[in-house]
Structures are given as C-alpha cells and as structure tokens.
Amino acid sequence: MSNFTHFNQQGRARMVDISEKNDSVRTAEAISSVMMSPEVHDKIVNQQLEKGDVLAVAQVAGIMAAKNTWNIIPMCHPIPLKGIDISFDWEKDDGQVRLVIRAAVKTKGSTGVEMEALTSASVCALTVYDMCKALDKGLVIGPTYLSQKTGGKNGDYKRDKSASLNVGVRT
Amino acid sequence: MSNFTHFNQQGRARMVDISEKNDSVRTAEAISSVMMSPEVHDKIVNQQLEKGDVLAVAQVAGIMAAKNTWNIIPMCHPIPLKGIDISFDWEKDDGQVRLVIRAAVKTKGSTGVEMEALTSASVCALTVYDMCKALDKGLVIGPTYLSQKTGGKNGDYKRDKSASLNVGVRT
Amino acid sequence: MSNFTHFNQQGRARMVDISEKNDSVRTAEAISSVMMSPEVHDKIVNQQLEKGDVLAVAQVAGIMAAKNTWNIIPMCHPIPLKGIDISFDWEKDDGQVRLVIRAAVKTKGSTGVEMEALTSASVCALTVYDMCKALDKGLVIGPTYLSQKTGGKNGDYKRDKSASLNVGVRT
Amino acid sequence: MSNFTHFNQQGRARMVDISEKNDSVRTAEAISSVMMSPEVHDKIVNQQLEKGDVLAVAQVAGIMAAKNTWNIIPMCHPIPLKGIDISFDWEKDDGQVRLVIRAAVKTKGSTGVEMEALTSASVCALTVYDMCKALDKGLVIGPTYLSQKTGGKNGDYKRDKSASLNVGVRT
Amino acid sequence: MSNFTHFNQQGRARMVDISEKNDSVRTAEAISSVMMSPEVHDKIVNQQLEKGDVLAVAQVAGIMAAKNTWNIIPMCHPIPLKGIDISFDWEKDDGQVRLVIRAAVKTKGSTGVEMEALTSASVCALTVYDMCKALDKGLVIGPTYLSQKTGGKNGDYKRDKSASLNVGVRT
C-alpha cells in the first residue's frame, strides 16, 4: 500500500504509520499553571466557589482529557494509557499566586505520551479557569510545556531549567 | 426542588442553574500562542512537516474543540454555538518566533462562551505542538487568556493591554 | 414528510418527533444507591481509597453523564440542560450502609429530563463502585428510579412513597 | 517519575498505574433488571411501543456503552474489549414482571472488565426505561451487581447466591 | 468582532456565523443504499448473521449518528434535532438486491439538517456492511444523496427524478 511507504505528496494531513515501532513503557510529564490574585486563591483553598471544589473537579477533568487526547488532537494515535496522575503546587509570583499543575502520564505503547500529558495539564488549567471565572475573568493560563519524557527510540528528554522565555500578554 | 434554590451544602461540584437567564447573542475571544525557533517556523510556513499542513489541521482541531467544550470542561453548560473563527499571526519575539492564535466564538444562548473560546485556542495550540514535536519538543504553549467578551447580564469585558504578567518557565 | 406523521410501520426504532412541543422549564429527580459494608463506608468517609476521593469523583461523573445522556441512550433527544445537582446521604440498612444518591436535573426544553436524571444517578453509582471495587466486588447498585418530575404537558409526577418493591439479588 | 511510585499525597483522584500488569484473557458478567407491570411487559413483547423494539435497541445501547466505559467512568482504564454479549430473561415477581439483563464482557488486557459489564447492564436497563416511560414512569431499575469474573491476578469471583439484600424503594 | 463580519482572509476553515438566522422547523431526507447478492439478502431477512439483526442495529446506528453529526463533520453547527426516522426498502436490481435506506431528520433550529440526514443514511449503510462483511466484502454502498429538504430561507429542495448519474466502480 504505497500510501504508507511514500510521503503524502499532496502535502496534506495524515496519521503517520507507527506499526513498526514496538510497545514499551513510556512516560511524559507536562506543566501548566494558572496565575490568579490572592483573593481567588483564598476562595479556592477555602472551597467558597459556587461551582464546587476547584482542584477536585479540575483533576478529574485532566484525567479524562488525557484519555481523550487521540479524539481531541487530530493526528494523535490512540494508545492504551496505563496511569495518569495530576498534582498541584501553589507559588507566590510577584504579588499574584500561581497554581502549578503537573500531569504525568504512562503508557505501554508504540508511541510517546507527550500530547496526553500536555492535553491533560491544559484541560486541568481550563477547568480551574471555568470554576473561578465568575470571580475574575483575568486569570491567565500557562505557559504550558513538556517538562520530561522517558522511553521510546529517541530516548529521554528533560527540559533545561535555565531555558527561560519572556512571555508577555497582549490584547 | 430544593437542590436548585439553595446552595449545595456538601461543598461539592454542580452545574449551576441558568434557567432564569435569557438567550442573547454573546461573543468571546481568547488568545493563545506557541513559541518556537525560526527553524520550526520555516518548516510550518513551507509545509515541510511529515504530519501535514500544521495551521490547517490546528484550525480544524480548534473549531471541533469549541463545539466539545461542554464535554471537556465538567461544569460547563452545553450551549448552541453559532460561529467559530480562528486566525493566526506570526510575531518575532527575542530571537524566537511566536505563533499567535485568536479564537472567536459566538452564541445565541443563556450563558457566555468564554470557555469555548479558551478551549478552542488551547486545543489549536496543542495541535500545533503535536504536528511539530518530531522537530522540537521544547515548544512552549501560551500564555492563554480571554481577550474580550460581549453580551450577557454582566456586560462586556476587554482585557487591559497594560496588564502584563511575568510568566517564566520552570522544570 | 410522511415518516413523521405516521407510525413507523416496520416496527423499528425511531427518535419520535417533538417539534410541536414548546420549550418550558422541566425538572426531574432520580435516586440510586450503593449498598456496602461498614468497612467500605469508613474508607470512603476517611478518604483512604487508592483512586482518590470517591464522592468528589462520582459527582463529577454523574454531572458529565447527564450532559451525555442523548449520546448514551439511543432514542433520547438532545436537550439543553440548565442545571445539574447531585447530593449524597448515608443510611444504615440491616447491618450494611447505603449511600443514597439523588440527581436533580433542570432544562428549558421541549421534552422532559427523566433520562438525564436517571443516567446521572446511575453513572454516579457506577463510579462509586469503580473507586471501591479493589476492596469489595460485592457492592450492590440500586434500585434506581425516578422520584419526581415537574413541567411538561403531562404534568407533575411524584413517586408514591408506599409503593415498595421486593427486589432480591440472584446469581 | 515519583508520582507513580508513591501515593498521591493530596488525596485526590488518579488513574492508578497498571503498566506492570500483563495482558491476559479476563471476563466479567453483570446483572441488572427492570421491574414493570404485566401491561408494560406485554407491550414490549408485542412490539407496540412508539419508540420501537425495546430489547433490540437496549441491547445495542448496552454494547456501545461497554465500549465507552473508560469515557463514562473517570478513573477507568481504556482496555481493548474483545467480545460483548447481552441476554434477557423474563421472571414473574410478586404480581409484577422483571426483565433480567445479563451483560458479559471479555478482554485480553491488563485489568479487569467489571466496570464494562456493570456499565453495559446499567445502560441497557436505562434504555428499556426510556423506551417505556411514556407508558409508566414507575419502572424500577436494578439492583445491579457483578455476578462473576474470571482471570487476573486476584483470581475468579462468583457472587454467593445466598447473599441477599433487602433493598427497598424510598422517595 | 471583525472575525465574524469579514471574510476569513487566510482562506482557512471556519464555522460560519448563523446567529442572524431564526429558528424554524426544517426537515431533510437523504437516501443511501447497499447493493448485495441475493444470498446476503436472504441471510439478512432470515436473521442468520452472527452479529445479529442487521436492520435493527443499522437503524439504531443511523439515529445515533444523526445526533452526532456536528461532532463528525467539522464545520457543522450543533442543532437540536427533534425527530429522526429511518426506513428500508428492498429492490431487485440487475440480478442483485439493493437495500434502499431513507433517513428523515427534523429540527426547529437556525440551519438545515441536510448533513444530519446524509450522515444518518451513510452510517446506517456502513453498519449494514459491517454486519454482513463476514459473508461478502464486495457489498457496495451508495450512491448517497439528498432527496429533499423543507424550511429555511432558501426554501424547499426536491431532487429531480430524471437527474441520473452514471456511477461506476473502480479499483
């Protein structure tokens, strides 16, 4: 079936063939965050938001999104996820408070789970926004990025801590 | 049915009652971005990526995600989307190139479409990452935020351009 | 289009025509339950289960299922849900403990939300089972039934408290 | 990745790591039921319901729900289902008629299919309710429980026939 | 929000703005078919296929697909379907037998349901193929087309019976 061995000459989208790759354990961890005022932070911690316990709902959303990544990201392969874990940290950041979200995903499959980790962390952050937006529509999500991965032919990846990006907000 | 008129005393999640709110035209626009090296930028523009035309696929993904927001974000109400439009801009940013993604969503419904716009922009950015990750796993998504909204009881919102956030990357 | 005005003469399935019915506020409340040993009850209340906070996760699952009812139950109409609220009660029952689940759903639509309430309560109970099954596979779900509804052409419904059913378990 | 080897110290939800478990054939069978009046039973058997052939539609719904269990139950792992079979029996029960639903599910995967069988039987019962609710809103679903499972590290399970539960209906 | 009033200058995809259009009753009917040998026809009619009653399953699949059209077809608007009806006819055709599938869909919404009818008929035909493919992989689906629509600003449409197309099969 020539479609799979040659390049798609029409330059359009395809889900690339990974049937030659072996199943192995692979992990990925992605980080996102939500920047908020101390007032919003307090309402979350004290569970005073009308929609419910923000972090509990966000964590469930992030886990379900990881499982649905193949359905949300068009060229992603469906792979059997074996474990998903999301954790939260609070950091003070220049008069604001940042909720740091880490999503760790594990598979035993034939391709990596970077997209599952990134999608999980992103949806977790979006859910935090949704639960808090009645208080403040100015919350900022991200930056969102891959912090590390293990397994697969190309080996492990760990983001260089010194790599920093000047990321501003525009309107 | 007392559950709807009183506060959920167990402090857990609920989809809040909006049956009193009227249908009206509402819009929201969210912004996300993907920061990349000039090399990745060139491959996107010249359509040299194995998975296909990055921006075309990302745009479709963002539109489909907007329609699925109620299914991805647990406490979101399902509302009838009337229009979705995603546009791209390229900006030079400190030796890197930033793809700026704007997702505009419109409804004629009884609640706003902020989450639909934010989810759309986020999934669009995630798809860009997916299409390019074979080249570079260090791409950074976001920040992602609401730039404006119109309609609804609480009136319009426009993000203050001067509001800036010092958002760094950690590992 | 005769298909809609006459009976489907082939006796097969159809989603019946409700285009003549007007939009109005309608509510429904369904009840399900999970019967468990005091030991499982204690683990839930003390949050000692490996998969996490049972009731928090179950509540999110029940809310998301209510929104997906039209997709789970083949002949159900898609209708715009306006509010969903799930609450829990514990009852002692013959040496066992019963978790009683009440799911209340509200719409402003052209058909009732009985199925949304029943599906929500059922999925909430199934999720409780899932979170606890490592401890005990003998948990029993239900009975599950409609406790009341309001709105719609046929008027309100309230289950007769004295109606009882002798429901045993067989293998 | 410490998240997977240590307990989630924040006590929140996670999809537990099953990457160490081997693929093997596993089966599970769950039972649910719908209690109805003889009049409703007769309409089902004679295919006189406006929405169509009740059991045919319910069976399809149950099979599709089994495949979607990982998407309906938040902490469930996606696993490759290899077979699904739903069967029905009618029983007289104290002047009423009970439709007994058995859902049998088979996989060759790394975790059991108890949730798939229970979700399948539940959705099958909910669909029966939906198809009949124009006649009678008082139908009662369940109890729903696991009748047996085979395969997996913890071995087989078979529900003790003598275990009975006094399950009443409340309003 | 200029994105909605001006043309998308980047020539890419968008879900066009229909917020100006009024809700009204609209219907559409699409036709598909499956061409098969008399042997396959007999197995269907006599319900001798291992996967079950072909037409019953196909009808459920077609109804569920109509409701999911907005999720399957990227630029389709989500609209509230009010009724779906699928009927079958058998025709002899040049030594073969053709199963003709008619899918009729009704909405009270702000855009037409042509895509819902076409998707419904197509999925119904695909399901027939799936149920029969163990017998014969040579079944041919379609042609599939819109036979009529009513309602909407552009008025009614009825396919000209004399319009015929010479549609061959190639390999």
Place this chain on the structure above:
Amino acid sequence: MSNFTHFNQQGRARMVDISEKNDSVRTAEAISSVMMSPEVHDKIVNQQLEKGDVLAVAQVAGIMAAKNTWNIIPMCHPIPLKGIDISFDWEKDDGQVRLVIRAAVKTKGSTGVEMEALTSASVCALTVYDMCKALDKGLVIGPTYLSQKTGGKNGDYKRDKSASLNVGVRT
C-alpha cells in the same frame, strides 16, 4: 461463560468474541467519491468556498472518523490504529467532475480495518458535501466500497476491477 461459546439464541446483536485471534499487521483501503459540476470543482480548487479549504478539512474529518469507527458502528471492535492516509484524485466523468477519495488504514490488531477505511472515506465525502452545499445541494456521494485489504486469517482481498455495478439515483 456460555454466552461467548454458543450462538446468541435470541437472535439479537452482539460484538463477537475475537479474543482467540492474534495481533498482526492488517491494512484496508476504501474508495468513495463525490460527483459535482465543473463549477463546484473550480471553487474547491481555487479555495473560494466560504467554509474554507475543502480538501484540507475533509482529510482531517476522515482521519478523525477512522479513529472513531468503533464508536460510530455499533458492533465494531475497538482496535489500535497505527496509520491513516487519505488521498484525492480528480476525474472527468460525463460532463461532471468526480473527486475520488482513497482512505488507507493500518493496524496491528486482532481484527481487520475494513470498517475504519470505509467510515473514513465516507466521512471525508460527507465533509466535502458539507463544505460545498451552499453552492449545490445536488452533489452525489459514492459509490463507496472496499478496494483491498491485507493480513488476517482469511488472507488478502482485492476487488475485481471488472466487477461493475449499474447504480442509479432515485427520488
């Protein structure tokens, strides 16, 4: 579990047991088409349609549909797709122009991917219709059929080029 070894005696639907079948590489290719006027062809090629680049969107839709086949076709098994590729050709056909769509799907699983290829090609064609229907509602989809498959116990299949079908359009 007798349900899996004996025939379903109630003649209803089931997802047949494939747990005995081994994983192996399997491919399938399906063909569909859309027949249109030269005017519609020109608008597609020159990207003058309001909804965007027709072929780019249709290709993404076809790839996503292949991954969702198990969810669209009730008795289909979920299997891990390893590659999906869709290509287009234009053919003149009796004063009209035909867009020929080929969908090639690859798995390493325990059953074939005929349905995935057929569903992918069908949804790709439906999306073309959707993008063009503002211009012309008379476009005809299909015929749609399996052109070839490889792998599996029953060996390869290749449609006989000389097999032709006289497929007309009726109203």
